[in-house]
Amino acid sequence: MVNLFLASVREGTWKSQGWPETWTDYAVSKLALNAYSSVLAKRSQRFGLVVNCFCPGFTRTSMTGGEGTHTAVEAAELATRLALLPTEELPTGKFYISHNNVLRSKL
Numbered sequence: 001m002v003n004l005f006l007a008s009v010r011e012g013t014w015k016s017q018g019w020p021e022t023w024t025d026y027a028v029s030k031l032a033l034n035a036y037s038s039v040l041a042k043r044s045q046r047f048g049l050v051v052n053c054f055c056p057g058f059t060r061t062s063m064t065g066g067e068g069t070h071t072a073v074e075a076a077e078l079a080t081r082l083a084l085l086p087t088e089e090l091p092t093g094k095f096y097i098s099h100n101n102v103l104r105s106k107l
Helices: 002-011 024-047 072-083
Strands: 053-055 095-099 102-105
Touching: 002 024, 024 053, 053 072, 072 095
Parallel strands: 053 095
Antiparallel strands: 095 102
16 A cells, blocks of 8 residues: 555645545654554564554644644553553553543454
8 A cells, every 4th residue: 555655645646536625744754653553563572572553543743733632742651651651561462542541452
């Protein structure tokens, strides 16, 4: 999917091929990150390592123009809690998203 998008960008055809016009590059990069994290989770499991993805949700930052449901500090606190969980309490290969400052697994 990433290679298809990059080829479309290089050829200047990404809009005519139906790629969304808003946040497309961001969405495709997140797709690649999540897929690679899943691969790393499978490869690292035998070493006792846990690999997951975390999305802070709609966070008030300059990227969102100051809009959002929570502050960057609140998002960082939630990410820190997730990162500090003991490995035996945390499955690997998951995608976590913050919703109302509560972690939810999406995979």
